[in-house]
Amino acid sequence: MKMKRNGRHWFAFAGLLLLAAVLFSYAMFQGGFVSWFLFYSFLPLGLYALLIVIYPLRGVAVSRTVPVRRYHADEPIPVAARIDLPWPIPLATLAVIEEERKRVGAIVAWPFRRLTCTWPLRLPRGRHQLETVILEVGDPFGWVNKMASFPAPCTVIVYPRYIEWPFEAVHEWFAHGKAARPISLHRDMAVAAGTREYVPGDKMSWVHWKASARRQELMTKEFDEQRNDGWIVVLDGASSPAFEELVTLAASVSKALLDQGLPAGLLFAGKKRSFLAPRRHDEQWQSILLLLAEVNGEGKDPLVRTLAEETNWRAAAGCVILTSTLSIPLLQQLRALASKRHVVLYIVSREWSHEQQSWADGLRRNGVYVSRIDPQMLQPVQQGGGNR
Numbered sequence: 001m002k003m004k005r006n007g008r009h010w011f012a013f014a015g016l017l018l019l020a021a022v023l024f025s026y027a028m029f030q031g032g033f034v035s036w037f038l039f040y041s042f043l044p045l046g047l048y049a050l051l052i053v054i055y056p057l058r059g060v061a062v063s064r065t066v067p068v069r070r071y072h073a074d075e076p077i078p079v080a081a082r083i084d085l086p087w088p089i090p091l092a093t094l095a096v097i098e099e100e101r102k103r104v105g106a107i108v109a110w111p112f113r114r115l116t117c118t119w120p121l122r123l124p125r126g127r128h129q130l131e132t133v134i135l136e137v138g139d140p141f142g143w144v145n146k147m148a149s150f151p152a153p154c155t156v157i158v159y160p161r162y163i164e165w166p167f168e169a170v171h172e173w174f175a176h177g178k179a180a181r182p183i184s185l186h187r188d189m190a191v192a193a194g195t196r197e198y199v200p201g202d203k204m205s206w207v208h209w210k211a212s213a214r215r216q217e218l219m220t221k222e223f224d225e226q227r228n229d230g231w232i233v234v235l236d237g238a239s240s241p242a243f244e245e246l247v248t249l250a251a252s253v254s255k256a257l258l259d260q261g262l263p264a265g266l267l268f269a270g271k272k273r274s275f276l277a278p279r280r281h282d283e284q285w286q287s288i289l290l291l292l293a294e295v296n297g298e299g300k301d302p303l304v305r306t307l308a309e310e311t312n313w314r315a316a317a318g319c320v321i322l323t324s325t326l327s328i329p330l331l332q333q334l335r336a337l338a339s340k341r342h343v344v345l346y347i348v349s350r351e352w353s354h355e356q357q358s359w360a361d362g363l364r365r366n367g368v369y370v371s372r373i374d375p376q377m378l379q380p381v382q383q384g385g386g387n388r
Contacts, residue, residue: 016143020046049144051089052137057148059086062133064152070289073161073244076120081133081152083115097134123158125247127294130154159289160247163378165256173318173344173369195219199279230263230278230316231342233288235295236303236323237270242348243297245378246322249346252378253320254288265316266291269306271299278316307333318342324349326356335366344369348378 020042027035061084071077081096096117133152138145195211198218211219235250250266257264263278266288274295276287303323307330318341321334326347337343345368347356352372360370 016046016049045139045141045143048092049139052091052139052144052146055089055091055137055146056086057135057137057146060084060135060148060150062135062150062152064130064133064154066154066156070159071123071156072159073125074122075158076122077156077158078118079121079130079154080116080118083117083135085113085115088113091137092140093136093138095136095138097136098130123156125158125160125244125293128156128158130156157290157293160244160251160292162248162251162255165252167256167260170256170260173320173342195221199281230265231257232265232267232278232316232319233257234267234269234303234306234319234321235292236321236325237268237295237297238299238302238323238325239297240324242324242350242375245348245373245375246297246324247292247295248378249322249348249373251289251292253322253346255285257320258285264288267306267319268295269303270295270297271302273302273306304329304333307337316341318344320344320346322346322348326359328359331359331363334363334368338363338367342369343367345371347372348375350374 020039024039027039063082065080065082067078079098083094083096085091094115096119098119098121131151131153132149134147134149136145136147195208196219198207198220206220208219208221233250233254235246240246254264254266258280261280263280264284265278266274266276268274268291274291276284276291279287303321304327307321319337321344323330323345324347334343334345345363347360347370349372360372363370
């Protein structure tokens with residue numbers, strides 16, 4: 001296994017040899033109990049330092065494992081490193097360092113040759129590639145230290161946090177807007193309105209066999225209620241100090257819709273646009289989390305362009321738009337959307353000017369559900385993290 005070698009321990013050992021020579025010369029010329037006591041007291045320490053210098057650290061085998069489960073932002077991730085030592089000799093300290101971050105553990109490596117060190121690792125949202133593990137051995141007094149890094153690749157996906165969204169808040173959306181109507185949690189599957197490609201989670205009774213035979217692939221019936229009850233969560237991908245809170249809110253709202261039995265989709269209006277069509281099945285929650293784990297806030301005003309250009313979700317019953325800014329072009333797009341469907345607008349911002357307040361009042365008169373959320377309300381006070 002490859003390693004980065006550190007030759008500074010040879011200079012430290014040379015200094016110890018010089019100190020041993022000085023003590024030996026002092027004992028030879030001075031004589032007496034004290035001088036020889038100093039020399040023989042130092043001798044085992046010097047020999048142990050020599051043992052550290054010649055220890056074949058390059059022969060150590062290191063592997064890293066992370067339990068397979070869903071991890072959320074700032075949640076402790078149990079990382080375990082398995083270390084196989086070449087020699088069963090007493091190493092006073094064996095420090096394990098997670099790449100260049102910090103020392104995560106120190107263990108006594110004797111008399112065992114196979115060791116396991118476990119430590120918690122907290123990572124922000126995103127896909128992380130852990131590359132190396134650094135080992136450091138030394139003597140008890142820190143005279144000689146030997147360090148080497150070993151490749152131990154491991155990929156960890158950290159999903160966004162989410163909070164439990166109130167049941168009443170979801171039903172309150174349906175009381176607003178010109179297109180307001182009672183919530184419907186069931187589909188009328190009497191008449192198929194069209195077909196689409198089969199996705200995991202669709203029932204076999206939904207398969208359109210004639211269309212599948214013509215297309216040479218499985219096609220699923222699409223029903224009116226399936227199209228009309230779908231909700232789209234639109235996440236503003238513009239650069240913002242509150243972007244992480246917006247991602248948390250997007251995950252929370254999506255989970256609330258799915259918990260109510262509504263088809264939920266996700267549209268990321270960023271520099272690179274991403275879209276998940278509304279679905280009801282359990283795999284949709286995992287797909288939404290995976291998309292939210294990898295999005296980044298960059299660009300300027302992508303939300304307005306997305307609302308004006310996007311056509312894939314026009315048949316949705318409603319949309320929940322999440323942003324941190326409110327502008328006149330956005331107001332115009334929201335008014336147009338509110339005439340055809342439910343529109344819910346959440347603004348994550350610490351500040352709320354009089355101008356923005358007047359804009360929000362105007363949107364409410366046009367049937368848009370508007371609410372401002374302080375970013376502190378989305379901090380990890382009550383964090384979701386269980387597997388679903």
